[in-house]
Amino acid sequence: MTEVPGDAIKLPGGRMTDGVVRVNDSVRRPASDSSEFVAALLQAFEQCEFDGAPKYLGQVDGMDILSFLPGEVPERFQVWEDNQVAAAGALLRAMHDATRGSELAGRFPVVCHHDVGPNNAVFVDGLPSAWIDFDFAAPGSPLEDFGYAAWTWCIASKCAVPVERQAEQVKILADAYGLQGPERGAVIDAILEQQARNARFWAELMASPDTAPAGPDVLASRIEWSRRELAFTAANRSVFENALA
Structure with a gap:
């Protein structure tokens, strides 16, 4: 069973994946069938110094752990400059x-x-x-x-x-x-x-x-x-x- 730390902050958004939370400087997401491929992809990004994606930090208690990226994520589509x-x-x-x-x-x-x-x-x-x-x-x-x-x-x-x-x-x-x-x-x-x-x-x-x-x-x-x-x-x-x- 997936355990969520007591200091976790639920993150908004996510039309397909529920239970995504922030813990300090990391994001935890329930592991899924795609976890292995995503982990390999994020590690490949890091190796080639592409910094436009989170870093993969491992897996604990059925949760994939990623680095938290500071910034804003729009809640809705809108007109962009x-x-x-x-x-x-x-x-x-x-x-x-x-x-x-x-x-x-x-x-x-x-x-x-x-x-x-x-x-x-x-x-x-x-x-x-x-x-x-x-x-x-x-x-x-x-x-x-x-x-x-x-x-x-x-x-x-x-x-x-x-x-x-x-x-x-x-x-x-x-x-x-x-x-x-x-x-x-x-x-x-x-x-x-x-x-x-x-x-x-x-x-x-x-x-x-x-x-x-x-x-x-x-x-x-x-x-x-x-x-x-x-x-x-x-x-x-x-x-x-x-x-x-």
Whole structure:
């Protein structure tokens, strides 16, 4: 049975993992099937001096122990400034480069975080400086993470920001990441794929209510949101593609 120290401070957030707490300068998370891979990934980051992620400190009483990263983690998606979007793109590229060609990436180009939204970024002095919550990390294509980042950092269907301005920020993200050539031309497909995948992810959880991390109404709202965002992106595809070109 997992034991939580008496001086633990419960940390907010976390749509999938409950019971995450801070103890002094460490964060403790319930161990899971992904613990071994995440531990190896964080240790690889440390070895190659990528400091945009927590350090893995071990496991005690069924809890993975990570270093605590000071800063702010946004509770909600919002409109970001250009320098914040650019910093997110550069940080994503640095994370990918830290695993490019590694044993952990295997036959894939990199290890992907698979949830690089602003809600999983630690902000310092107003800029994203690190990623947290690597539960879904796995080998993959850089465009998997980039597509999700472009959506969650730059695009919103229910937003007063004109779609042309949203497209400009997708370009800023791509430029900061250093995306070039054929991959740049596949960005919109990558965004649409992540939006569709997100809708399917929450739908699959709704099909198993006994183990779902939220109630049916919450899951339904996340499915509806993902589908609405997909429709918005598809309808404005040419605007986004013109900005990237």
